[in-house]
Amino acid sequence: MAQTPATSASPVSFTRQADVLVVTIDNPPVNALGVDVRRGLAAAIAAAEADGEAKAVLIVGAGRNFIAGADIREFGQTPQPPSLPEVCAAIENCSKPVVAAIQGAALGGGLEIALSAHYRLAVPSAKLGLPEVALGLLPGSGGTQRAPRLIGAKAALELILSGRHAGAKEALALGLVDRLGEGSEALPEGLAYARELVAAKAPVRRTRDAQALADAEASRAALEAARADTAKKSRGLFSPMKIIEAVEAALTKPFDEGMALERKLFLQCIDSPQRAGLIHAFFAEREVLKAPETKAAKPRTLESAGIIGGGTMGAGIAVAMLDAGMPVTMIERDDVQLARGRANVEKVYDGLVKKGRMTPEAKDSVMARFSGSTSYDALAKADIVVEAVFEDMAVKKAVFAELDRVCKPGAVLATNTSYLDIDEIAASISRPGDVVGLHFFSPANIMKLLEIVVPAKVSADVVATGFELAKKLKKVPVRAGVCDGFIGNRILAVYRQAADHMMEDGASPYEIDAAVRNFGYPMGPFQVSDLAGGDIGWATRKRKAATRDPKARYVQVADRICERGWFGQKTQRGYYLYPEGARTGQPDPEVLAIIDAERQRAGITPRSFSEDEIMRRYMAAMINEGANVVHQRIALRPLDVDVTFLYGYGFPRFRGGPMKYADMVGLPKVLADIQEFAKQDPVFWKPSPLLVELVERGADFASLNQSE
Numbered sequence: 001m002a003q004t005p006a007t008s009a010s011p012v013s014f015t016r017q018a019d020v021l022v023v024t025i026d027n028p029p030v031n032a033l034g035v036d037v038r039r040g041l042a043a044a045i046a047a048a049e050a051d052g053e054a055k056a057v058l059i060v061g062a063g064r065n066f067i068a069g070a071d072i073r074e075f076g077q078t079p080q081p082p083s084l085p086e087v088c089a090a091i092e093n094c095s096k097p098v099v100a101a102i103q104g105a106a107l108g109g110g111l112e113i114a115l116s117a118h119y120r121l122a123v124p125s126a127k128l129g130l131p132e133v134a135l136g137l138l139p140g141s142g143g144t145q146r147a148p149r150l151i152g153a154k155a156a157l158e159l160i161l162s163g164r165h166a167g168a169k170e171a172l173a174l175g176l177v178d179r180l181g182e183g184s185e186a187l188p189e190g191l192a193y194a195r196e197l198v199a200a201k202a203p204v205r206r207t208r209d210a211q212a213l214a215d216a217e218a219s220r221a222a223l224e225a226a227r228a229d230t231a232k233k234s235r236g237l238f239s240p241m242k243i244i245e246a247v248e249a250a251l252t253k254p255f256d257e258g259m260a261l262e263r264k265l266f267l268q269c270i271d272s273p274q275r276a277g278l279i280h281a282f283f284a285e286r287e288v289l290k291a292p293e294t295k296a297a298k299p300r301t302l303e304s305a306g307i308i309g310g311g312t313m314g315a316g317i318a319v320a321m322l323d324a325g326m327p328v329t330m331i332e333r334d335d336v337q338l339a340r341g342r343a344n345v346e347k348v349y350d351g352l353v354k355k356g357r358m359t360p361e362a363k364d365s366v367m368a369r370f371s372g373s374t375s376y377d378a379l380a381k382a383d384i385v386v387e388a389v390f391e392d393m394a395v396k397k398a399v400f401a402e403l404d405r406v407c408k409p410g411a412v413l414a415t416n417t418s419y420l421d422i423d424e425i426a427a428s429i430s431r432p433g434d435v436v437g438l439h440f441f442s443p444a445n446i447m448k449l450l451e452i453v454v455p456a457k458v459s460a461d462v463v464a465t466g467f468e469l470a471k472k473l474k475k476v477p478v479r480a481g482v483c484d485g486f487i488g489n490r491i492l493a494v495y496r497q498a499a500d501h502m503m504e505d506g507a508s509p510y511e512i513d514a515a516v517r518n519f520g521y522p523m524g525p526f527q528v529s530d531l532a533g534g535d536i537g538w539a540t541r542k543r544k545a546a547t548r549d550p551k552a553r554y555v556q557v558a559d560r561i562c563e564r565g566w567f568g569q570k571t572q573r574g575y576y577l578y579p580e581g582a583r584t585g586q587p588d589p590e591v592l593a594i595i596d597a598e599r600q601r602a603g604i605t606p607r608s609f610s611e612d613e614i615m616r617r618y619m620a621a622m623i624n625e626g627a628n629v630v631h632q633r634i635a636l637r638p639l640d641v642d643v644t645f646l647y648g649y650g651f652p653r654f655r656g657g658p659m660k661y662a663d664m665v666g667l668p669k670v671l672a673d674i675q676e677f678a679k680q681d682p683v684f685w686k687p688s689p690l691l692v693e694l695v696e697r698g699a700d701f702a703s704l705n706q707s708e
C-alpha cells in the first residue's frame with residue numbers, strides 16, 4: 001500500500017484511504033511550495049502511478065490553507081529541481097483522476113497546482129487567486145495558459161491583472177472549481193468527491209484541453225480591452241504587459257509553446273528590479289509587526305474609544321474606529337465645535353450613501369455607535385483615547401490633565417501630534433506609562449500608515465495595544481521613536497528642502513514634480529503642497545523661525561506664495577493654477593516670476609537640471625535622513641523607513657521604499673552623490689554616519705533588517 005515512509009521528513013505525506021491516495025501538504029505557516037514540497041508532490045504522484053490499488057488522488061493542505069503559492073523566499077536564489085511547472089505537468093499527466101480540495105488560500109502556484117488537477121472542490125473558507133502581479137511577477141506555472149482555457153480570456157485576465165482573491169462561490173460561478181463542499185473541512189469533502197468520481201468512472205480531464213477560448217473573437221476583444229486598460233492604469237509597471245503577452249499565447253499558440261513563452265516571460269520578471277522591490281515590500285510590511293513590545297507584552301482591552309477634537313484628524317480617526325466596529329465618544333470645546341465635529345464624521349458616510357456604497361440604514365447603525373460631549377466625564381469608560389486637538393503644547397497638556405483626571409486606570413492615552421515632544425506630554429501627568437503617540441495620516445480613515453511613537457516611559461503593553469489597534473483598523477503600524485517629525489515627517493522635511501533648493505537654483509516646480517512622477521510617485525512635492533494647503537507648512541515655518549539654524553539655507557519662495565493668500569487647491573492657486581476648482585493644476589507664470597525674483601534676491605544665477613539630477617538629489621536627501629533616523633534608533637530598521645514611505649508618502653511600491661532603493665542603486669554611489677553635493681552646500685549635505693560606516697564595511701541597509 002502506498003504510504004510515505006515513516007522516517008520521511010518530507011512536508012508532503014501520502015496515504016491510501018481505500019482506493020484514494022490522499023496527498024497532504026504540511027509546510028507551515030502557509031504550505032508554500034518550497035523545494036521539499038515540490039519534491040514531495042512529484043514523489044506522491046509517482047507513488048500514485050505505481051500503486052495498483054489507487055484509483056484516484058486527492059491533494060489537500062494541512063492547517064488553514066491549501067497552498068499560498070511558490071515560496072517567495074526562494075526567488076532570486078539558484079533554482080532547485082523539480083521546478084513548479086514540472087510538478088504541475090506531472091499532476092496533469094497523471095493517468096488517474098486527481099482532485100484538489102481547497103480550504104483557505106489557493107494562491108499563485110497553489111492555484112496553479114489546483115488547475116493542474118483534474119477536478120477541484122472548494123469549501124467556504126477558500127480564496128483562490130493569481131496574485132503574482134503584486135510581486136512584480138506573472139503566474140509562472142501554467143496559470144496564464146490553463147486559467148484562460150478553463151474560465152475564458154476575460155475572466156482570467158481580470159483575475160491575473162488585478163491579483164485579487166475570489167471566494168468559493170465566485171470560483172464556482174467562474175468555473176475555476178467544479179464543486180462547493182458543504183462542510184468546512186477540505187479533507188472529508190474532497191474524499192467524498194473523489195470516491196464519487198471513482199464510482200462514476202470519471203475520466204482524467206486535463207485543463208490544457210479545456211475549451212473556454214473557443215470563441216476566438218470574444219477572446220481577442222478581451223485581450224485588446226485589457227491591453228488598453230493596462231496601458232492607462234499600470235504605467236511604469238513591468239509585469240502587467242508581460243501577463244497580457246503570456247495570455248495572448250494561450251489564444252494563439254499550442255499549449256506547450258504557450259508554456260515555454262510563459263516561462264521565458266516569468267524569468268524576465270524574476271530578474272527585474274521591480275520584483276525585488278515588490279517582494280521586499282511584501283516581507284517588510286509583515287516584519288514591521290515584529291516590534292520588541294509586541295513580542296514582550298499582550299495588548300490591553302480595546303473595545304471602546306474616545307477622540308478629543310473633531311477637526312480634520314479627529315473626525316477621520318473617529319470614522320476609522322467606527323468602521324472597525326468600535327463605539328466612539330468625541331469631545332469638543334463647545335457645542336458649536338461638537339456639532340461641526342459630528343458633521344465632519346457624518347459627511348464621510350453621507351458621501352458613501354450618495355455613491356451607493358452604503359445604505360442609509362447602515363449609516364444610521366454606524367452613527368448609533370457615535371456620541372459626542374463637551375464634558376470629559378463621558379470618557380470614564382473608554383479603553384483608549386486619541387487626542388487630536390490643535391498642535392500646541394499648552395493645549396495638549398491641558399487635555400492630558402483632563403484625561404488623567406477622568407480616564408479609568410489602564411486606559412491608553414494617545415496623542416496624534418505631528419511634531420510635539422511626547423515625552424514632555426507624558427511627563428506632565430501622573431501616569432506617563434499609559435501615554436503613547438498614534439500618528440495617523442490624513443485622511444485618517446483612508447491612509448494605511450499608523451506611526452506608533454514610543455516615548456521613554458511608556459509600558460510595553462500600551463505599545464502592543466497600539467499595534468493591536470492598527471490591526472483592528474486595518475492599518476500598517478510602524479514603530480517610531482520620539483523626535484521632531486518621528487520617521488516620516490522628519491525625513492520629508494529634509495527632502496522637501498532639497499526640492500526647494502533645486503527650485504531656487506534653476507529647476508521649476510513643474511520640472512521637479514514631473515521628475516518625481518516619472519520616478520513612480522502619483523504626485524510631485526509641489527502638487528502635494530497645493531493639495532494639503534500651503535498654509536499648514538507656512539504656520540509650521542513661522543513657529544520654527546526662531547529656532548532655525550541661521551547658517552542653513554532657507555528658500556523663501558513658499559512664504560512669498562503664501563503671503564499672497566495662494567494656499568493651493570482650496571484657494572484656486574498655489575504653485576499651480578486651479579481654474580474653477582480644477583484638481584489638476586496648470587503652471588503659473590506668476591509663480592515662475594516670484595521664483596525668479598527670489599533667485600535675484602539671493603544672488604543665484606539659475607542653471608538647468610536634468611531629470612536624473614533632480615531625482616539623484618531628491619533621493620539622496622531622503623536616503624541620508626533615513627540613515628540618520630535608523631542610526632539614532634528612531635526607526636528600528638531600514639525596512640521601517642521603507643514601509644513608512646510606501647504607506648504614508650506615496651513612494652512607488654515597485655521600488656520597495658527609499659532604503660531598498662538605495663541598496664539597489666548601491667550605497668557607495670549614494671554616498672558619492674552626497675559628498676559631491678556637499679561641495680556646494682556643506683551645511684545641508686552632511687553624510688549620515690551610518691551611511692559612511694556601511695560603505696566602509698561594504699555592507700548595505702538590508703544587513704540591518706533582521707528583526708530584533
Ligand code: 3HC
Pocket residue numbers: 029030032065068069070071072073084105107108109110112131132135137138139140141143283286287
Ligand atoms: N512564500 C513564503 N512565505 C510566505 C508566503 C509565500 N508564498 N506567503 C506567506 N508567507 C509567510 C509570511 O511572510 C509570514 O511569515 P512570518 O510569519 O515569518 O512573517 C507567514 O507566511 C504568514 O503570512 P501572513 O502573515 O501573510 O498570514 P495571513 O494568514 O495574514 O495571510 C496569505 C495568508 C493570504 C496566504 C498571505 O500570506 C499571502 O497573501 N501570501 C502570499 C501569496 C502569494 O503572493 N502567492 C504567490 C506567490 S508567487 C507564485 O506563486 C509564483 C508562481 O506563479 C510560480
Ligand code: NAI
Pocket residue numbers: 308309310311312313314331332333337341387388389390391392395399416417418419439440441442
Ligand atoms: P483641526 O484644526 O482641523 O482640528 C482640531 C480640533 O480640535 C478643532 O475641531 C478644535 O475645535 C478642537 N480642539 C481644540 N482644542 C480643544 C480642546 N481643548 N478640547 C477639545 N477640542 C479641542 O486640526 P487637525 O488638522 O485635525 O490636527 C489635529 C492634530 O493632529 C494636530 O496635533 C496635528 O498636528 C495632528 N495631525 C494633523 C495632520 C493633518 O494632516 N492635518 C496629520 C497628522 C497629525
